[in-house]
Amino acid sequence: MKYAFFLGCAAPVLTGNYELSTRAVAKRLGIGLVDVDEFACCGFPIESIDHKTTILMAARNLSIAKDLGLDILTICPGCASTLLEANRELKESRELREEVNKKLGKIGRSYEGGVKVKHFIKVLNEDIGTDKVKSSVKRNLEVLRIAPHYGCHYLKPSHLFNQYEDPEFPHSLDELISAAGARPVDYQDKMDCCGGIAFGIDDNISYTMTGKKLENIKKAGADAICLVCPLCNVMYDRNQRAIERKLDTSYGLPVLFYPQLLGLAMGFDEEELGLNLNRVKVSELLSKI
Amino acid sequence: MITITKLDPSFKYEISKTPGGQNIRRCFQCGTCSAGCPVGEIDERYNPRKIIRMALLGMKERVLASDFIWLCTACYTCQERCPQDVRITDLISAITNLAVKEGHIHPVLVQQVKAIGSSGRLHSVTDFINKRRASMGLPNACPEYPEIQEIFKMTGLSRLVDSDGSE
Structure with missing residues (x-):
C-alpha cells in the first residue's frame, strides 16, 4: 500500500505534530507515503475567487500523481474534497477537460483522470480496517474520554464520497477512537463547523463558532477533542487561548489529531507524535494513561 | 425598499451560467438553509435564503458589493439539507466568483x-x-x-x- 503524500498548505507549516504523527502511525501500519516536492496548493483557497483556477490547480496536482503512478493520500479534508471535486467535474465534462488540458499543456502537463484521492482517516477506516487498527494497540487508553470533531469536508459535500457515511450521523471517527482503545464522547451540536474559513474575514464569527463547540465538549466531560483537519486545529488548539480571552472563559481542552491518539495507543512517545508541539498542554491527559 | 427599475432580471441567468450556480432557480424559499446555518446563528448579516431571494429578484449590485457574501464558512450543511438540490454552498461560491469579476473582493x-x-x-x-x-x-x-x-x-x-x- 503506497500513496503520494499530499500535505497541502497548512500542515507542513502550521501543524508539524499532525505530519509527524501521521508518518509514524502510517509506517507502523505498513502504509507507504511518498513525498512529492511538486505538489503545491490544492486550489481550495481560490474557490471563492475563481472556481476555474481552483480546478486547474487541482488538476495540476492530480497530473503529478498520475505521472508517478500513485493515488493520493491527504491529511487535509479540504485538499481531499477539492481534488475529488476536480476529478468529478473533469470526468463529467469533456469541454472542461479540454479547456483544462489546453492550459496544463502550457506548463508541460496533462490530466485525463484516473487518480484516486483519499483522506488518511478514510484509508484507516476503509482499507486498513478497525480490526487491524485494534491489533496495533499496545497501550491501554480506556480512561480517556475523547470528543470526535469530524469537521465539514471530511464528509461533505457528500456527493463526492459515494455514500461513504451519513454526513449528519457519521460513525467512522467514533469507531477509530474506540479501535484505539479510548472512549468516544457525544456532545451537543457535534456536527457543527469550527468556523475556521471565516478566520481573518470575521474573527468574531469563527471565534464564537469554535467557542460554542469547546463549551459543549467541556460540558460533556471529555478529556480531549480529536480532529482530522489542520484548519480545525488552528481554531481549536492555536487559537484556544485567544478564544478564552475573547469570551472571558477558560477551556484548557487538549486537542489531538487522530494519528496522535492512535500513536499513543501504539506506544509511541510524546516527541515522536509531536505532542510537545501542541499549544494546549497535554501533560495532564498523559498522566492519566 | 426595492425599486423595480434598479433590478437586473438577467442576474439569475448569469449565476446559472457560473460553475456552482446552475440550480439557483430551483429555490422555493423554504429557508431550510438559513435555519441550519451555523454562521447565521451567530451573525444575522449572513442569511443564505435571503441572498438567494435577492439574487432571484435581480438585486445584483446589492448582492455583489455586499460584505455578507464573504461570511460563508463552506460547511455544506445547507447544501446537504436543501430539498431542491440548489447546491447552496457552491452557489454562494459562484456569487463570490461573480463579485470578484465585478471588482469586489474581500x-x-x-x-x-x-x-x-x-x-x-x-x-x-x-x-x-x-x-x-x-x-x-x-x-x-x-x-x-x-x-x-x-x-x-x-x-x-x-x-x-x-x-x-x-x-
Missing part, C-alpha cells in the same frame, strides 16, 4: 491570492520553516512553484496579485 482574500501566487502555497515555506522541519525530523518542503504563477497568468488572477488590495 481584502483578506487578496492577500491569500498574493501568497499563493508568489509561493504556490497559502502559508509560505521559508528557510526558518525548513530549519524547524529539519529539527523535527521532517523532510524539506518546497518553497516555490513558478507553475502556479503561470496558472494565475493564464486565468487572469495575476491582476489581483499585482493590485495593492484596495478596490
Whole structure:
C-alpha cells in the first residue's frame, strides 16, 4: 500500500505534530507515503475567487500523481474534497477537460483522470480496517474520554464520497477512537463547523463558532477533542487561548489529531507524535494513561 | 425598499451560467438553509435564503458589493439539507466568483491570492520553516512553484496579485 503524500498548505507549516504523527502511525501500519516536492496548493483557497483556477490547480496536482503512478493520500479534508471535486467535474465534462488540458499543456502537463484521492482517516477506516487498527494497540487508553470533531469536508459535500457515511450521523471517527482503545464522547451540536474559513474575514464569527463547540465538549466531560483537519486545529488548539480571552472563559481542552491518539495507543512517545508541539498542554491527559 | 427599475432580471441567468450556480432557480424559499446555518446563528448579516431571494429578484449590485457574501464558512450543511438540490454552498461560491469579476473582493482574500501566487502555497515555506522541519525530523518542503504563477497568468488572477488590495 503506497500513496503520494499530499500535505497541502497548512500542515507542513502550521501543524508539524499532525505530519509527524501521521508518518509514524502510517509506517507502523505498513502504509507507504511518498513525498512529492511538486505538489503545491490544492486550489481550495481560490474557490471563492475563481472556481476555474481552483480546478486547474487541482488538476495540476492530480497530473503529478498520475505521472508517478500513485493515488493520493491527504491529511487535509479540504485538499481531499477539492481534488475529488476536480476529478468529478473533469470526468463529467469533456469541454472542461479540454479547456483544462489546453492550459496544463502550457506548463508541460496533462490530466485525463484516473487518480484516486483519499483522506488518511478514510484509508484507516476503509482499507486498513478497525480490526487491524485494534491489533496495533499496545497501550491501554480506556480512561480517556475523547470528543470526535469530524469537521465539514471530511464528509461533505457528500456527493463526492459515494455514500461513504451519513454526513449528519457519521460513525467512522467514533469507531477509530474506540479501535484505539479510548472512549468516544457525544456532545451537543457535534456536527457543527469550527468556523475556521471565516478566520481573518470575521474573527468574531469563527471565534464564537469554535467557542460554542469547546463549551459543549467541556460540558460533556471529555478529556480531549480529536480532529482530522489542520484548519480545525488552528481554531481549536492555536487559537484556544485567544478564544478564552475573547469570551472571558477558560477551556484548557487538549486537542489531538487522530494519528496522535492512535500513536499513543501504539506506544509511541510524546516527541515522536509531536505532542510537545501542541499549544494546549497535554501533560495532564498523559498522566492519566 | 426595492425599486423595480434598479433590478437586473438577467442576474439569475448569469449565476446559472457560473460553475456552482446552475440550480439557483430551483429555490422555493423554504429557508431550510438559513435555519441550519451555523454562521447565521451567530451573525444575522449572513442569511443564505435571503441572498438567494435577492439574487432571484435581480438585486445584483446589492448582492455583489455586499460584505455578507464573504461570511460563508463552506460547511455544506445547507447544501446537504436543501430539498431542491440548489447546491447552496457552491452557489454562494459562484456569487463570490461573480463579485470578484465585478471588482469586489474581500481584502483578506487578496492577500491569500498574493501568497499563493508568489509561493504556490497559502502559508509560505521559508528557510526558518525548513530549519524547524529539519529539527523535527521532517523532510524539506518546497518553497516555490513558478507553475502556479503561470496558472494565475493564464486565468487572469495575476491582476489581483499585482493590485495593492484596495478596490
